[in-house]
Amino acid sequence: MIDPVISNSIIYGSLVGLMCVGLTATYLTTKVPNFAASDFVVVGIYASAAAYILWGVSSPYLTTPLSVIFGGGVAVVMYLLTLRPLIRRGSTLVVLMIATLAVDIIFIGIFEIFVDYMGSKYGRILNNRGYGGQFYSLQQLPDFKIFGNPGLLLIAPLVLVLVTVGLYFLLNKSKFGIAMRAAIENSNLAKIVGINVERVYIVSWFLAGGIAGLAGGLTAIWTGTPEGTSSLIIVDIFAGSVLGGLGSIYGAIIGGLIIGASETYLAVQLDRLFSALYGPSVGSQVLDFQKGIPLAIMIVVLLVAPQGLISVNWRKIGTRLITRLR
Numbered sequence: 001m002i003d004p005v006i007s008n009s010i011i012y013g014s015l016v017g018l019m020c021v022g023l024t025a026t027y028l029t030t031k032v033p034n035f036a037a038s039d040f041v042v043v044g045i046y047a048s049a050a051a052y053i054l055w056g057v058s059s060p061y062l063t064t065p066l067s068v069i070f071g072g073g074v075a076v077v078m079y080l081l082t083l084r085p086l087i088r089r090g091s092t093l094v095v096l097m098i099a100t101l102a103v104d105i106i107f108i109g110i111f112e113i114f115v116d117y118m119g120s121k122y123g124r125i126l127n128n129r130g131y132g133g134q135f136y137s138l139q140q141l142p143d144f145k146i147f148g149n150p151g152l153l154l155i156a157p158l159v160l161v162l163v164t165v166g167l168y169f170l171l172n173k174s175k176f177g178i179a180m181r182a183a184i185e186n187s188n189l190a191k192i193v194g195i196n197v198e199r200v201y202i203v204s205w206f207l208a209g210g211i212a213g214l215a216g217g218l219t220a221i222w223t224g225t226p227e228g229t230s231s232l233i234i235v236d237i238f239a240g241s242v243l244g245g246l247g248s249i250y251g252a253i254i255g256g257l258i259i260g261a262s263e264t265y266l267a268v269q270l271d272r273l274f275s276a277l278y279g280p281s282v283g284s285q286v287l288d289f290q291k292g293i294p295l296a297i298m299i300v301v302l303l304v305a306p307q308g309l310i311s312v313n314w315r316k317i318g319t320r321l322i323t324r325l326r
Contacts (some may be wrong), residue, residue, distance in 0.1 A: 001148035005268045011222055013261030014156035015215050018163060019233065020240040020256035022212030024249055026075070027241070028184050029201045030083055032096040038234035039107040040209040044071045044216025045225050046114060049138055052220075053129055054122060060141035061155070064217035071213015072206035078103055079205045108230065140224040152222055159218065163211060164253055171249070180204060232291070236260060239294035243301055245308030254309055259294040266293050 023037040044067030051063040082099055091099075115135045119126070131138055144151040171177035182190040183200045190197050219229075226232065236259050244255025267290040305312045 002153065005265060007149055007153045009261040009265040011150070011152045011156045012264045013257040013259070014160040015219055015222065016233075016236050016240050016260030017160050017253045017256035018215035018218075019212055019237045020244065020252035021163065021167070021249060022071075022075070022208040022215075023237050023241045024244075024246060024252035025204055025208035025211075026079075027246055028249075029204050030079075030087065030096070032083065032093065032100060033238070033246075035097065035100040035234065036078060036104040036107060037212060037237055038230040039104055040071045040075050040212035041216040041219065041233060041237075042107070042111060042225075042230045043074050043209075044068070044213030045220045045229065046111070046135060046216075047071070047213065048217035049135065049141060049220045049225060050118065052141055053126060053131060059144070060217075060221050061151075064214060067213040067217030068210040069213075071216060072208075072210030075205045075209020075212070076202055079202065084201075104230070104234075111230075135225060138220070138225040141221045143221050150222075152218060156218055156222075159214065160253065160257070163214075164250070167249055176200070176203070235291045236263065236294050239298045243298045243308055245310030248308070248310040251308055251310030258309075259297060262297055263290065263293045 019037070019041055022040055023034055026032070026034045026037065044064075047070040048060060048063040048067045051057070051066050052060040055063075057063060082103055083096060086096055086099055118135050126135075146154055169177075171181065179190070179195045180200050180203075182193070182195055183197045187197045190200075237256070240256030240259040241252045242255070243259060244251030244253065246252075301309065
């Protein structure tokens with residue numbers, strides 16, 4: 001059995017990597033940092049959890065396709081009803097950013113309404129199945145075991161690899177990928193050559209929300225739904241995307257993987273260190289500042305590579321290291 005600290009670091013790193021794809025993909029199309037990106041994840045959590053609990057399916061993994069559909073659908077609705085009209089009216093970047101923040105606040109209200117409705121209508125079912133009659137603090141959905149390890153230790157990294165490979169072929173080997181890259185680079189020129197830029201943007205937003213929703217469906221199996229989940233994970237999403245290079249899908253995946261894994265691992269190690277030095281009461285307080293870890297990592301890396309990890313010439317660095325070793 002693998003040390004739970006290591007396994008949790010791998011799992012959360014993989015999940016944050018998926019979440020960061022959602023933020024970066026929406027940024028590429030609109031050039032707006034989307035503060036509502038974490039809400040797509042929460043939509044995926046609630047969609048998967050509600051379907052699993054109410055439908056009584058055998059495994060929560062079977063409900064993750066709903067997370068993709070709902071996450072993608074919500075992302076498209078947000079784009080069509082909020083950002084697209086504002087962009088067409090020539091709104092500034094600041095206005096667009098505030099708009100995404102407003103959408104995030106609206107989502108928080110919608111989540112509260114959903115929780116109250118589910119508790120009042122299905123409270124007895126939730127209580128009978130051990131979920132406390134509400135969705136704010138849902139316990140994690142049951143997972144299978146692999147040699148004593150959680151199934152997510154295999155599934156989460158595997159999904160991240162499959163999504164990465166799928167995005168590579170989509171962006172580089174398909175007509176849609178070529179159209180998407182053209183629309184991102186120069187939308188006006190893309191329109192001239194006959195590319196339906198608006199359709200490309202809508203599909204891109206659906207993919208972004210769907211992948212974030214998928215991460216949410218898997219998160220429901222890992223930690224459940226703590227209160228304020230959206231606010232807790234948006235820090236990691238932004239830190240991972242910026243660390244990798246906000247304009248790169250692959251950079252977002254790498255950055256998210258680093259942020260999620262290092263945050264989980266370092267938080268536990270710092271807890272153990274301060275507990276040993278100053279006692280458990282002091283050590284436990286370290287976890288209250290856990291979300292400062294990804295921001296600290298991001299700042300340190302950006303001081304060396306201001307454009308993110310994707311901008312670093314790793315081949316050149318590798319060549320220099322090999323030369324020095326020789």
